[in-house]
Amino acid sequence: MDAGKANHYADAVAWLELAHDIWIEHGRKAEWEAYRAELQNY
Numbered sequence: 001m002d003a004g005k006a007n008h009y010a011d012a013v014a015w016l017e018l019a020h021d022i023w024i025e026h027g028r029k030a031e032w033e034a035y036r037a038e039l040q041n042y
Contacts (some may be wrong), residue, residue, distance in 0.1 A: 016039075023032040 020032055023029070
């Protein structure tokens with residue numbers, strides 16, 4: 001994480017939680033897991 005943008009971390013987490021909930025609600029768990037795994041490679 002870029003220390004200069006650390007104050008945006010909570011916002012990013014909130015958006016990811018929202019995205020997770022929407023993807024799961026629409027039966028796209030496998031796609032969410034693939035997306036999350038891709039993010040973890042950064």
